[in-house]
Amino acid sequence: MKSVILRAGTRYLAGLLLIFSVYMLLRGHNEPGGGFIGGLVGATGFVIYVIASGAEEARKALRVQPQNIAMVGLGIALFAGLFAAPFGDALFTGQWLFIGATEDDKGFPLSTVLVFDIGVYMVVFGSVLALVLAMEEEI
Amino acid sequence: MAEAKGSGNGLTGNGWVGVVPVTFAGALFAWFAQFLPAVSAGEVLRWSMPWIPSQGVEIAFLVDGLSLTFALLISGIGTLVLLYSNTYLAGHHHYARFALFLTAFMVSMLGLVLADDLILLFVFWELTTFTSYLLIGFGHEAEKSRRNALQALFVTGAGGLAFLAGLILLGFAGGTTSISGIIAQGDAIKEHALYLPIFVTLLAGAFTKSAQVPFHFWLPNAMAAPTPVSAFLHSATMVKAGVYFLARLHPSLSGTDVWFAVLTILGAITMLLASFLALRQTDLKQALAYTTLMALGALVLFLGMETGYAMTAFATFLIVHSLYKASLFLIVGCIDKATGTREAEYLGGLARLMPFTAAFAALAAMSMAGFPPFIGFIGKELKYYGALAVAEEPVLVAGAVLIANALMLAVAGVVSFRPFWTKPANPAPKQAKEAPWQMLAGPAILATLGAIFGLFPDLLEDGLVGATVVSLTGDAREVKELKLWAGINMPLILSIATFILGIILYVFHRQARTALDRFFSVTPDFDARWDGFLEGLKALAGWQTLLIQNGKLTTYLFATFAVIAGGIFAAFAARGLPELNLTFADLGWKKASLAALMVAGCVLTAITSSRIAAIASLGVVGIAVALVFIVFSAPDVAITQLLVETLVVVLVAVVMLRLPLLPPARFRAAHAALSVAVGAAVTLVMLAVLASPLDRRLTDYFEVTSWPEAYGRNIVNVILVDFRALDTFGEIAVVVIAALSAYALLRTTKGISR
Numbered sequence: 001m002k003s004v005i006l007r008a009g010t011r012y013l014a015g016l017l018l019i020f021s022v023y024m025l026l027r028g029h030n031e032p033g034g035g036f037i038g039g040l041v042g043a044t045g046f047v048i049y050v051i052a053s054g055a056e057e058a059r060k061a062l063r064v065q066p067q068n069i070a071m072v073g074l075g076i077a078l079f080a081g082l083f084a085a086p087f088g089d090a091l092f093t094g095q096w097l098f099i100g101a102t103e104d105d106k107g108f109p110l111s112t113v114l115v116f117d118i119g120v121y122m123v124v125f126g127s128v129l130a131l132v133l134a135m136e137e138e139i
Numbered sequence: 140m141a142e143a144k145g146s147g148n149g150l151t152g153n154g155w156v157g158v159v160p161v162t163f164a165g166a167l168f169a170w171f172a173q174f175l176p177a178v179s180a181g182e183v184l185r186w187s188m189p190w191i192p193s194q195g196v197e198i199a200f201l202v203d204g205l206s207l208t209f210a211l212l213i214s215g216i217g218t219l220v221l222l223y224s225n226t227y228l229a230g231h232h233h234y235a236r237f238a239l240f241l242t243a244f245m246v247s248m249l250g251l252v253l254a255d256d257l258i259l260l261f262v263f264w265e266l267t268t269f270t271s272y273l274l275i276g277f278g279h280e281a282e283k284s285r286r287n288a289l290q291a292l293f294v295t296g297a298g299g300l301a302f303l304a305g306l307i308l309l310g311f312a313g314g315t316t317s318i319s320g321i322i323a324q325g326d327a328i329k330e331h332a333l334y335l336p337i338f339v340t341l342l343a344g345a346f347t348k349s350a351q352v353p354f355h356f357w358l359p360n361a362m363a364a365p366t367p368v369s370a371f372l373h374s375a376t377m378v379k380a381g382v383y384f385l386a387r388l389h390p391s392l393s394g395t396d397v398w399f400a401v402l403t404i405l406g407a408i409t410m411l412l413a414s415f416l417a418l419r420q421t422d423l424k425q426a427l428a429y430t431t432l433m434a435l436g437a438l439v440l441f442l443g444m445e446t447g448y449a450m451t452a453f454a455t456f457l458i459v460h461s462l463y464k465a466s467l468f469l470i471v472g473c474i475d476k477a478t479g480t481r482e483a484e485y486l487g488g489l490a491r492l493m494p495f496t497a498a499f500a501a502l503a504a505m506s507m508a509g510f511p512p513f514i515g516f517i518g519k520e521l522k523y524y525g526a527l528a529v530a531e532e533p534v535l536v537a538g539a540v541l542i543a544n545a546l547m548l549a550v551a552g553v554v555s556f557r558p559f560w561t562k563p564a565n566p567a568p569k570q571a572k573e574a575p576w577q578m579l580a581g582p583a584i585l586a587t588l589g590a591i592f593g594l595f596p597d598l599l600e601d602g603l604v605g606a607t608v609v610s611l612t613g614d615a616r617e618v619k620e621l622k623l624w625a626g627i628n629m630p631l632i633l634s635i636a637t638f639i640l641g642i643i644l645y646v647f648h649r650q651a652r653t654a655l656d657r658f659f660s661v662t663p664d665f666d667a668r669w670d671g672f673l674e675g676l677k678a679l680a681g682w683q684t685l686l687i688q689n690g691k692l693t694t695y696l697f698a699t700f701a702v703i704a705g706g707i708f709a710a711f712a713a714r715g716l717p718e719l720n721l722t723f724a725d726l727g728w729k730k731a732s733l734a735a736l737m738v739a740g741c742v743l744t745a746i747t748s749s750r751i752a753a754i755a756s757l758g759v760v761g762i763a764v765a766l767v768f769i770v771f772s773a774p775d776v777a778i779t780q781l782l783v784e785t786l787v788v789v790l791v792a793v794v795m796l797r798l799p800l801l802p803p804a805r806f807r808a809a810h811a812a813l814s815v816a817v818g819a820a821v822t823l824v825m826l827a828v829l830a831s832p833l834d835r836r837l838t839d840y841f842e843v844t845s846w847p848e849a850y851g852r853n854i855v856n857v858i859l860v861d862f863r864a865l866d867t868f869g870e871i872a873v874v875v876i877a878a879l880s881a882y883a884l885l886r887t888t889k890g891i892s893r
Contacts, residue, residue: 032775074872123875127874134886135793135794
């Protein structure tokens with residue numbers, strides 16, 4: 001499927017989708033979205049790239065082995081879960097830090113929950129891509 | 140090189156790897172020995188800590204006469220065997236591995252005999268199976284070694300499964316998994332409705348482990364292991380695990396007709412068959428292997444009975460046999476090392492070259508043959524007492540014991556008289572010389588103990604034997620006297636008959652061997668049967684694999700979905716259809732058009748002959764489903780569905796479009812019917828679910844707590860990453876595993892398909 005138009009188009013489309021996927025990931029806690037959806041959107045972006053430019057190009061653009069991304073994601077999620085241990089909470093209890101919190105405003109929230117969601121994102125993204133790339137190269 | 144190092148300077152050649160296990164085993168022996176006074180005085184020591192409290196399973200250990208006897212034999216012989224191995228296998232490139240296996244085996248075996256909980260006992264039971272597999276297959280370069288190790292693993296492992304079932308039933312019947320607790324219930328198990336299943340399954344485990352007929356074939360094959368292993372596993376330990384277990388539960392299970400009949404008959408058959416097979420062997424180690432079988436048969440035979448004489452005979456012969464068998468195995472190892480052969484026909488006149496070995500061999504063999512004043516003589520007398528005390532058919536039992544004992548005497552002559560004191564028929568491959576002290580220590584100590592116990596039998600009577608009999612019967616009065624001279628009585632007459640018959644058999648053992656060869660060539664060969672059985676099993680597996688795994692994706696999918704539909708319909712057939720509330724009153728134009736879209740997509744998928752059209756129309760169905768979610772305001776689910784659907788269409792297209800083309804597609808009625816059936820089944824399930832009122836408790840909880848406790852307004856996401864984060868973690872782990880497996884599969888077939 002070597003279409004020049006498709007190839008040219010996907011360069012931008014894939015980039016957009018990747019940015020959008022991060023947006024979906026970050027807004028997930030309060031609006032529709034989250035790590036799972038974000039990972040799928042990101043993977044879709046790359047899958048389009050695979051279709052347009054081929055697996056080899058996509059691997060070059062990715063730089064890292066997708067299965068490694070998935071494994072690292074799993075590790076990050078585990079880390080986020082274990083992070084509760086030093087604070088004496090049950091595993092996978094979310095830990096929150098509110099930067100600059102005042103009486104009225106709870107400030108800028110940081111949490112292990114987001115770290116966990118980033119892990120989920122990477123697992124989904126890496127796993128889907130690992131499958132698609134392997135299939136594309138195999139068949 | 141190993142030779143030069145091992146027997147040249149007489150020092151061990153494995154450094155600390157060799158020394159540490161010996162020290163460890165020796166320390167264990169010393170530790171167990173300190174319990175001797177207390178246990179001899181009738182004390183029972185017990186330690187326990189909770190393990191699975193909800194099931195009442197404990198990590199419990201019990202030291203009484205029976206377990207202490209075994210523990211001392213295991214750790215004591217273990218120490219000597221490890222010392223021996225360090226020289227026997229000096230400089231072996233895998234000695235560390237060997238020492239680890241042997242030590243691990245010893246510890247598992249100790250755990251087995253000390254465990255006071257059925258589940259704990261099973262864990263150790265299986266550990267001995269695994270470690271003995273590793274030990275038998277230690278020389279894994281040899282095909283025969285691997286095959287025999289696998290055979291032992293299969294036979295004992297299969298028995299272990301039956302054993303586990305028996306233990307669970309026993310725990311169920313006794314209401315506890317504590318062994319002492321079960322024994323304390325007296326006759327309760329014997330009268331329980333599950334007694335027969337318990338008996339059969341436990342016996343299957345014990346008989347495979349202790350190599351009783353008809354599972355006896357694996358034990359001689361296990362001689363593929365290095366000789367010290369044979370001395371250890373096949374004299375004192377592994378094979379006695381089954382015997383130990385039967386003895387342990389003797390108070391609870393024995394005394395029924397079936398127990399008496401099965402144990403006595405199979406024990407006697409094993410004993411006799413093994414004695415004849417032993418005389419037939421020309422390989423010294425094989426001959427000893429079969430005499431071990433004989434001993435195990437005799438021990439099982441005595442466990443079949445209940446009299447104090449039988450129990451005393453059991454306890455005494457257990458110790459007697461371990462002492463002489465371990466030392467003779469080790470001596471055969473010395474002979475093998477010194478001359479390069481174990482074939483009786485090539486050995487002779489070694490007494491001049493290996494005087495110490497010859498002396499210890501003589502001591503051990505005298506005990507084995509049952510000559511006074513060795514402990515073997517007392518053991519033999521007690522066997523006759525025990526046999527004559529049998530309620531039914533004492534003459535038959537005593538006769539069987541007599542024949543077996545006479546054959547033992549002949550085999551003792553073949554193994555430890557002939558190689559040392561007669562002229563060899565053929566020259567040995569190597570000029571022999573005396574073994575180093577580390578290899579003589581074991582035989583020396585064990586054989587001397589046989590003489591000491593013979594001269595001072597009270598040591599045993601008041602010590603281990605007495606305590607063991609008390610463990611078995613619970614009554615100190617059942618301990619029968621151990622003495623060399625009990626006056627002229629029936630056992631003494633039988634003993635004399637044994638000597639005469641045994642010596643005759645020894646003198647004519649070559650002729651006997653020819654006759655036995657002729658006899659056994661026409662009887663079934665269990666070992667060959669085993670190979671046939673394995674071949675048959677493989678053929679069956681191959682046949683059913685071809686039948687089920689035919690490699691056609693359509694078959695797999697068809698079967699999977701047929702099972703799903705069938706299962707759901709079966710459930711409805713059993714429980715009745717739910718009350719269906721089918722009204723379409725509030726079906727607006729949006730929902731109606733989405734439904735129409737789905738139906739159209741399905742129909743097109745089924746009837747189109749173009750693949751790309753089928754994939755696209757499936758995608759239409761999926762997107763319609765996503766739209767349904769939007770209509771019912773579940774944006775998260777809708778987005779996920781949409782993305783998954785997109786990716787699935789891409790993946791399916793990638794695969795499907797490049798698969799070889801099928802013959803022109805026709806309408807596949809069976810597939811269409813199955814689709815309709817699955818659809819109908821799932822619809823029914825959905826309707827049934829909707830028919831019951833929705834339980835909103837969880838939903839309410841999440842709605843209320845999501846923002847104040849988890850600082851998130853998107854409940855779906857908060858559940859995923861916070862409330863149920865552990866579940867999510869499990870799920871993403873599965874995703875990674877699935878992706879990696881699929882990736883690996885695709886990668887490995889790459890080279891093959893091209």
